[in-house]
Amino acid sequence: MDQAETLRKIKKERIKKRGVSMKKIAITSGKGGVGKTNVVINLAIALQRRKKKITIFDADLGLANIDILLGLTPKYNIVNLISDNLPIEKIMVDGPEGIKIIPASSGIQEITNLDPYQEERLVQELSNIEKFTDILLIDTAAGISDLVLSFLMSSEEIILVTNSEPTSIVDAYAVVKVVSKYDMEKPISVVVNSVKTQEEGEKVYNQLKNAVDRFIGREINLLGFLPYDKAVVEAVKMQRAVTEAFPESEISRAFSNLSRIVLNKLTWRKSEENNAETWKKMLNFNESEK
Ligand SMILES: Nc1ncnc2c1ncn2[C@@H]1O[C@H](COP(=O)(O)OP(=O)(O)OP(=O)(O)O)[C@@H](O)[C@H]1O
Numbered sequence: 001m002d003q004a005e006t007l008r009k010i011k012k013e014r015i016k017k018r019g020v021s022m023k024k025i026a027i028t029s030g031k032g033g034v035g036k037t038n039v040v041i042n043l044a045i046a047l048q049r050r051k052k053k054i055t056i057f058d059a060d061l062g063l064a065n066i067d068i069l070l071g072l073t074p075k076y077n078i079v080n081l082i083s084d085n086l087p088i089e090k091i092m093v094d095g096p097e098g099i100k101i102i103p104a105s106s107g108i109q110e111i112t113n114l115d116p117y118q119e120e121r122l123v124q125e126l127s128n129i130e131k132f133t134d135i136l137l138i139d140t141a142a143g144i145s146d147l148v149l150s151f152l153m154s155s156e157e158i159i160l161v162t163n164s165e166p167t168s169i170v171d172a173y174a175v176v177k178v179v180s181k182y183d184m185e186k187p188i189s190v191v192v193n194s195v196k197t198q199e200e201g202e203k204v205y206n207q208l209k210n211a212v213d214r215f216i217g218r219e220i221n222l223l224g225f226l227p228y229d230k231a232v233v234e235a236v237k238m239q240r241a242v243t244e245a246f247p248e249s250e251i252s253r254a255f256s257n258l259s260r261i262v263l264n265k266l267t268w269r270k271s272e273e274n275n276a277e278t279w280k281k282m283l284n285f286n287e288s289e290k
Pocket residue numbers: 029031032033034035036037038039060065141142193194195226227228229230232233236251
């Protein structure tokens with residue numbers, strides 16, 4: 001048995017024992033700067049508040065910013081894992097409210113092009129975090145490099161973030177197109193960020209959905225809308241997560257709702273596949289907390 005085969009066997013046995021498997025969700029966008037990293041951090045906190053164990057993987061390997069947005073200064077990062085063979089446990093740091101973070105590095109270009117051996121090692125080390133993680137949120141770089149694509153392909157779910165700018169919508173469409181070239185079934189859920197009204201969010205989603213229906217012919221889902229909120233800008237300046245610094249803000253409530261939808265969606269996929277009615281019920285942006 002080769003090493004990869006042995007690892008697959010170990011993983012299968014571990015899953016059998018625990019009865020569950022870690023879910024991997026990649027958060028991505030076509031255009032940069034649309035709010036991915038803020039979605040990852042705040043969704044992580046909101047999910048953690050719902051008693052899920054969350055690990056964030058900063059997969060924006062060339063331009064790390066999870067640690068900067070949270071005011072953390074990790075001693076090691078993913079480079080030490082890849083180049084110095086440090087185990088994943090050694091490079092991880094604790095974020096707010098118990099979330100765990102696997103930091104990337106900034107400005108080190110060579111690791112954006114991993115050789116096949118390094119990529120394999122990265123995937124193996126990531127599988128070790130299953131022991132203490134229910135959901136792994138992967139913050140990817142913008143755009144569709146091979147590395148980003150490999151993270152999207154190795155996740156069970158893709159959350160595609162866009163805002164209302166036409167360039168951002170067009171670039172989101174390009175992501176759907178490239179993903180579909182490799183996998184027409186990979187679930188893609190859309191978050192429209194920085195909207196002023198729910199109507200604005202609906203308009204953006206429908207534009208994207210119509211183009212995808214017409215030219216690609218695959219399914220995408222709406223996960224939700226996130227309002228434009230100055231609290232985000234304030235929190236970024238404070239290097240804190242908005243859900244932690246301003247828990248009563250509109251955006252923090254929206255993240256709480258979004259986390260509920262994400263959890264419902266994950267269990268729903270397992271138990272009632274393709275039940276459109278159940279899905280619709282979950283998509284209520286303004287629905288208050290129960
Ligand atoms: N809902 C929001 N309301 C107000 N401002 C926002 C919101 N979401 C994001 N922003 C602003 O957009 C900026 C960029 O967000 P963020 O860093 O999360 O984007 P990104 O998609 O991760 O960018 P990159 O592609 O560079 O990684 C934030 O610093 C913040 O100022």
